[in-house]
Amino acid sequence: MRDLIASQDILVSPGVYDGYSAKLVEKAGFKTACTTGAGLSNARLGVEDVGIMGLSDNVEACRMIARSVSIPVMADADTGYGTPATVYHTIQLFEAAGVAGVNIEDQVSPKRCGHMAGKDVVDPREMARKIEAACNARRDDDFVVLARTDAIAIEGLEGAIRRARLYEKAGADLIFADAIKGEDQIKALVDAVDIPVSVNMGFGIRNRPTTPLIPIKRLAELGVKRVTLPRMLPAAAIKAMETALEVLKASIPTGEIVDRPDLLASIDDIWDLMGAADFAALEARYNTFDGLDLDNHPHDATLRPRVLDAT
Template sequence: MQRPAPAQKTASLRALLRTEPFVVAPAVHDIFSLRLVEQAGYQSACISGAMLSYSLLGVPDIGLLTLTECVEHCRRLTRVSSIPITADADAGYGNPRGVHYAVELFEEAGAAGLNIEDQVVPRRWASPGGKEVVPVGEMIAKIDAAQRARRDSNFMIIARTDAFACESTEQVIQRARAYQAAGADMLLPIALRTEDDIARLVRALDIPVTLSAGTGLVPSPSAASLPLERLRGLGVRRVSLTTLLPGAAVAGMRRSLDAMRGGAGSGDDGGMAAEGAASLGALFHAQDQMDFEEALLL
């Protein structure tokens, strides 16, 4: 199966955001989830650092993932993907020089864009009350470094701000405008408190606003948990569904395992496992691979 080149995928994401009023990007954590997203007709996806930390290290998103681990996982996904995938670089792996290097590596790995956040390092996981953000000038320097590093102008620099946890809405808006002026292509605000926060931020910026919706990692007030149609109505241009697929996978695996542990037959999970297993060949184009192998061995 011929897949688009990286430059085609970055251009595709830009075109989506230019022509579509609302883009939904499920988070993918492995090739199973990526294939299902493609099969369901979604036109873009993302990699969540939080979900990657769970699946690779077995710990929450507490900053233990290395740059190399994240880049290599991104490469494995983008190599087999037909849709653009954005990646997560946390705070950029250091100072602006580290950001420059990270962007080079993620772009080479086939990412269509990269989240870079303004949290102080070492970062605080989840708890809104304990978060701190770097001075605006420090984040601007990182955005500038990211711009200098990318070779494809369509590669998206997504500035994430956690400032709603420690600043007023007006301060966050001023910060976001500074990020836009510095060259950010999209803004990802975390833990917005109200619908009005979203509406004001959208009105204040010319670049798209994207949200991470339905994370559910810890109890915290966040307007990002609003229904997707409401977010669209407020002017949000893109939403990443961070926990949709990992959550569904955990629930499904638990259900099947519980059914089998009780001595039941495989059908007692509602046939879910059997149905999934029967679809693997089609999901991964097994017949195409066998035909290709046979052609090569002639």
């Protein structure tokens, strides 16, 4: 993940919330993905992103997503689930889950989606301690700690920049100001800090009142190193499911046979995405007893499990 952030190209991270979305991002050729806290809360619990999803639910969802793909996945750790001291343990749980790094935000707890009214932020010194604890807790220095500030809506751009500089000093690897408005504010943040800046483009390919719709190429020209699109895939899935359900419902009273391959993936598409061929190869290798003689078992190295070199 650090190599990707340090590369010359801007890093594009679509937001994922389940195995389907994560595998599709990898299949499409994107080099990394990020979990969307809102998407996980909506999809797993059926509730709004207002702090109801807890640490265990989040970590377990991220574990399943990270293990399903080979590209690095950054996780949304909300406010870190407590005090700076408890953030220390939060980081270790996410790191053990296999993600490449986390976002931690400076909202008060319980948090809410950064584009909703009524949010507030903690004392910046408390957030700085959370970042410090997060950096000290990681077992691998390559684990990325991103500091998110929601201060623009409460303290304006100047307040967000003051916080960004403090969070950088505390050890953050990336900075992200949520609900940032327009190119001028983005450029001001990029110029104000010496660590890479990440920008949230929300829906990515649809305008949203609280997120400017700026081409990714232009973001790169402004000096942005990473762009996330957390709402794009959940919104696309919702729209597609609504359309399919409407077509089905309309066909029921008519008795019409509906065959709409333009609306649905085929079963072969699904099997391919889930790696059915790879599992078939495992079955062909292991679900046979050929070559295993109970009476005269050969000491053949090819039959022994791999032993990793301890060094």
